[in-house]
Amino acid sequence: MITVGRPVDILATARAQVLDQGIGLTEDQALQCLRLPDERVDELLDLAHEVRTKWCGDEVEVEGIVSLKTGGCPEDCHFCSQSGVFDSPVRSAWLDIPSLVRAAKETANTGATEFCIVAAVRGPDGRLMAQVREGVKAIQDAVDINVACSLGMLTQEQVDELAAIGVHRYNHNLESARSYFGNVVTTHSFEERWDTCEMIRKAGMELCCGGILGMGETVEQRAEFAAQLAALDPDEVPLNFLNPRPGTPFGDQEPMSAIDALRAVATFRLVMPRTILRFAGGREITLGDLAERGVRGGVNAVIVGNYLTTLGRPADEDLAMLADLKMPIKALARDL
Template identity: 75%
Template sequence: MADSRPVTSSPAQPTTRFPILATAREQVLERGEGLSPAQLLEVLQLPDAALDELLGLAHEVRMAWCGPEVEVEGIISLKTGGCPEDCHFCSQSGLFASPVRSAWLDIPMLVEAAKQTAKTGATEFCIVAAVRGPDERLMAQVAAGIAAIKDAVDINIACSLGMLTAEQTDRLAAMGVHRYNHNLETARSYFPQVVTTHTWQERWETLRLVRDAGMEVCCGGIVGMGETVEQRAEFAGQLAELDPHEVPLNFLNPRPGTPFGDLELMSGPDALRTVAGFRLALPRTVLRFAGGRELTLGDLGARRGLLGGINAVIVGNYLTTLGRPAESDIDLLGELQMPLKALNDTL
């Protein structure tokens, strides 16, 4: 986590037409106290005319409480498709008529992917599997993959393998996994509309086990799945209660053949309001641009998001969808004079 003191002092409070932004400047920027769900709801309901001021404030908060560095991560799918769960946004579910089919990577391919990720300047490499939770075969494959990666390249290794038992969390920590991703996906009140084959509470329990095992907690979700702005504010409040080290923020990219395949894309202004709002609710957290930003925001939106509270990115492709070329994101960070977080700062 970032230091509890601001990195920079803020200028005198400017005048604003929007009282919630004056409140946020004093509460979040000056004192480092995140907005409550009720306060965040006011932010998410601000008009487009307030967007530039909101993004500017979120950027000040990011710089003050996290600093200028950007953490870069690459992800790879070790086991793709054939998942028994019914997450309505996901084309990897074996229950939907979506085009993704089950496949496994071998260890040499995993190592090569880690090497290519490190070449971009990334400090994080996340191994992902489309499963309810890992069986013994998957745990053995992950152990072999981690050992091979550690022998070949200097990079932090994270995992996202679904729901875990206490014994599995301990084993992953012993393998050297320093961060574990398991998204809550959405507000607890909306979760039954997104997933029916397991509960929000089951996900929360895995996150508790991850923290107890000594790994960093990575937990975020997807916005634009039909939830209300009230539920977005609720979700941010639940993440703040969890206090994860990292929050990956995804925007729904509707996938053919899934129950959410016909939903409309979230609007750019709503997406940017969400980015800035989550920064004001989570001032010290690593807030990572993740899937869907290319469609929802485009190149200009990516720039505005990086100047509106984001301090981490996933580069390259995602699990089943294309992302921006890694070089494009690295070049943009250079243009914005945002240094990449060094590996020795993340260990």
């Protein structure tokens, strides 16, 4: 008689593989976590918290962002109200250097260690690169904070220049799984984004690369996306949740459910046990009062204050939440 053994429990496997050995889940294993029933999500979150504490430590990294160039982007990212292709209420605008420095100072005053300059463009032209060059220097002269940038797709020459002027980290999201990318963007390819990310890593800057969940992708594609991010090996993964914006193709979508968002946060932590996993846009809409549970489920970084075109939680509320959770804010580290 053939005896069929009990199926192996994915959380037991994850505990042995990820928590004990620091080896991230595979795509298939991630899919099993994403399919866990609601009543087991707390177990999943608790395990993700243990993994984060063991392999990343207790500290939480805080970051602020500001838009140097807002709106008027020629790309058709279906979630983005900054696209000039859609009839959205965001209009093109530029921020001057004194305002940029003031925003960096305000960010530093929250205890943040990172300030990211963002521009809504396919990639930077000469004018934008000149303004970034001037802005980075002005911030470095005035504020003790790491400067990051998110300026779209880059050439090798632009990558080398950003590294030379002291940009600490570069953000360029893959946005979604390769198999779903064509449903999100049609004006450029997944491979073009991937190539910029590879150049960033090779130039010695830290790579920040994540995306947006809840854009209509399947659970299988969420697992695929987590595995593709892990293969790229970014220093930081910002997790955004779709906040449907009026006038965009995704404007009528229902926000992702809180339980699915928590399942995804914990699963991404188990796929990438040593990565900075950052709560970013849309968490206020998707998680609401459960944001604290998400932070206790594997997240070890947050963006404080407002985002590019949407309101976030006030910085003091996030800082109070971290204090209540006894999660120390990471201090600014400088190379000696």
